[in-house]
Amino acid sequence: MTNTAIIATFQQGRVYCQYDKNEINQFCPDMLDAQFWQQHSAITGSAQGRGTTWFVKHHDDPHSSAKHWVLRHYYRGGLIGKLINDSYWFSAYQSTRAAKEFALLAKMQQLALPAPKPIAYRVVRSGLLYQADLLSSRIENAQDLVAILSERALPHEQWKKIGATIKQFHDHRIYHHDLNAHNILIDNKDDVFIIDFDRGEVRSNNKDAWQQANVARLQRSFLKELGLIAPFHFNQDCWRSLVEGYLSH
Numbered sequence: 001m002t003n004t005a006i007i008a009t010f011q012q013g014r015v016y017c018q019y020d021k022n023e024i025n026q027f028c029p030d031m032l033d034a035q036f037w038q039q040h041s042a043i044t045g046s047a048q049g050r051g052t053t054w055f056v057k058h059h060d061d062p063h064s065s066a067k068h069w070v071l072r073h074y075y076r077g078g079l080i081g082k083l084i085n086d087s088y089w090f091s092a093y094q095s096t097r098a099a100k101e102f103a104l105l106a107k108m109q110q111l112a113l114p115a116p117k118p119i120a121y122r123v124v125r126s127g128l129l130y131q132a133d134l135l136s137s138r139i140e141n142a143q144d145l146v147a148i149l150s151e152r153a154l155p156h157e158q159w160k161k162i163g164a165t166i167k168q169f170h171d172h173r174i175y176h177h178d179l180n181a182h183n184i185l186i187d188n189k190d191d192v193f194i195i196d197f198d199r200g201e202v203r204s205n206n207k208d209a210w211q212q213a214n215v216a217r218l219q220r221s222f223l224k225e226l227g228l229i230a231p232f233h234f235n236q237d238c239w240r241s242l243v244e245g246y247l248s249h
Helices: 034-039 079-083 096-109 146-148 158-172 208-228 237-249
Strands: 009-013 013-019 043-048 054-059 066-074 119-126 127-139 142-144 182-189 193-194
Touching: 013 079, 013 142, 034 043, 034 054, 096 119, 096 127, 142 146, 158 182, 158 193, 158 208, 158 237, 208 237
Parallel strands: none
Antiparallel strands: 009 013, 013 119, 043 054, 054 066, 066 127, 119 127, 142 182, 182 193
């Protein structure tokens, strides 16, 4: 565990931000804009999903425990995403997608769960709409399961560890809205992490219906990748090992 987060608020005109003062000594809202990091030659990579996720190296700051950060802009999916792309209806700052994910990540840090640390978020209002961005810590020396399984098979014990990690989140009533093979990472020490908690939440009860649906969604994602990628080192024995780890945790 690292230092307890000290959350500060920045508000100026249409821009509202919150950030962890333990991670950012001198905050400016432009830190939530990829162009800021491009101007500082601090972008170290990117990943494509619904939009571009940027990997950035922050300025040398002795108060920061993270070496690299992940910057993500919120984009809509589905048909409505084709119409308004990255804008959402505004009701309150704490109800925005970014504020909710930031708060959930902070909660998971308190629970010592293997998930990214929240660094900062920004909400920019425009009339009845808003756009949002999130900075979180990058999991160092890690790959997602899709990338790993396209290169090599995982041993039985590693699959069990993946299942046990998912159960750890579920035991704390943490719901992941889009649990899939891309959102599970393994680092070079074989530790397992879960990322991308947009629209996630702490569920009010611990009944297993939503948990089973979460796990079933993950299985569908493996089967989808199996049909898209060759080779893809996944089979029913892998899934049985994952479930075994989940049930034995």
